[in-house]
Amino acid sequence: AADPDFALAEVGLAEVAIGRHLFDDLSIENAAALAEPAIARALTLDAGSAEAYAARGLLRTEQWRLDEAETDLRRAIALNPNLADAYVRLAIALEYAGRPRDALPVLDQARELDPLHYMLHVRRCLVLQNIGRYADARAACANAIDVEPALPNAVWATALIALAEGRLDAAIDGYRRAIELAPSRADLLVQLGWLYLDAGVPARAATSFDA
Numbered sequence: 001a002a003d004p005d006f007a008l009a010e011v012g013l014a015e016v017a018i019g020r021h022l023f024d025d026l027s028i029e030n031a032a033a034l035a036e037p038a039i040a041r042a043l044t045l046d047a048g049s050a051e052a053y054a055a056r057g058l059l060r061t062e063q064w065r066l067d068e069a070e071t072d073l074r075r076a077i078a079l080n081p082n083l084a085d086a087y088v089r090l091a092i093a094l095e096y097a098g099r100p101r102d103a104l105p106v107l108d109q110a111r112e113l114d115p116l117h118y119m120l121h122v123r124r125c126l127v128l129q130n131i132g133r134y135a136d137a138r139a140a141c142a143n144a145i146d147v148e149p150a151l152p153n154a155v156w157a158t159a160l161i162a163l164a165e166g167r168l169d170a171a172i173d174g175y176r177r178a179i180e181l182a183p184s185r186a187d188l189l190v191q192l193g194w195l196y197l198d199a200g201v202p203a204r205a206a207t208s209f210d211a
């Protein structure tokens with residue numbers, strides 16, 4: 001309202017819509033319906049907005065339009081090689097495409113730019129565990145927890161390492177600690193329910209599914 005030509009404000013509206021899909025159960029269709037016009041307006045106002053391409057790249061990733069996502073995110077990096085978010089999002093797109101080994105050096109580039117970027121460390125944790133480097137994955141998750149101890153994602157990712165190693169009790173404990181930090185995260189409650197079933201405690205699974 002104060003500055004109708006401010007492209008980054010339009011990008012911010014798009015980011016909010018995508019964030020609601022990622023963390024607040026908004027469907028990807030409804031998120032796209034909100035985000036697409038905002039990104040289009042941003043690019044009309046500023047055709048060289050790296051942030052707009054980075055937002056659209058994240059949206060395309062969540063739509064599983066991964067080739068388009070990679071194109072947008074590489075465009076964002078070309079426009080602003082210092083935009084750490086674009087590297088992190090490119091790595092996520094590469095992960096989704098089944099290319100964790102390609103994602104890791106991209107995350108390392110992001111770490112050079114912004115060593116305190118929380119999601120960078122979470123994504124490094126996930127990539128490293130996906131290629132079987134569990135000790136390095138734990139270190140990456142520990143870095144994320146040091147940066148933001150009140151957020152659940154790194155605690156959840158640490159639980160996934162335990163699950164990959166076959167330590168079911170430790171995985172359950174990790175999920176419970178993540179849910180203490182984010183009690184309304186339905187995705188974590190559902191996954192915890194499946195772990196309880198694997199552990200042979202269906203009553204606890206039912207409680208988790210009900211929650």
